[in-house]
Amino acid sequence: MRVAAAEAILRRGSDPTALQVIEDAIVQTEERELRLFALNALDRSGLPTPKILRPQLGQLAASDDFTGFDYYLARAARPLLAR
DSSP states (O other): OHHHHHHHHHTTSOOHHHHHHHHHHHHTOOOHHHHHHHHHHHHHHOOOOOGGGHHHHHHHHTOOOOSSHHHHHHHHHHHHHTO
């Protein structure tokens, strides 16, 4: 719920609190579905990828698992690293 609210706020422009919610969902959660939702929310926001997230995104993008949920996380992280 918090990630969905943060995404709605970020669609109106950059907001430090909303970005922190997204960052926490990507870095601190063990729930893969929530992490994927946060990655997609950040991508849809169109904002530059925060530098603090680059190491975590690099780890996700480096996955060479082409099956399972890690594949989705890797595919969601790669475009964010290109920003």
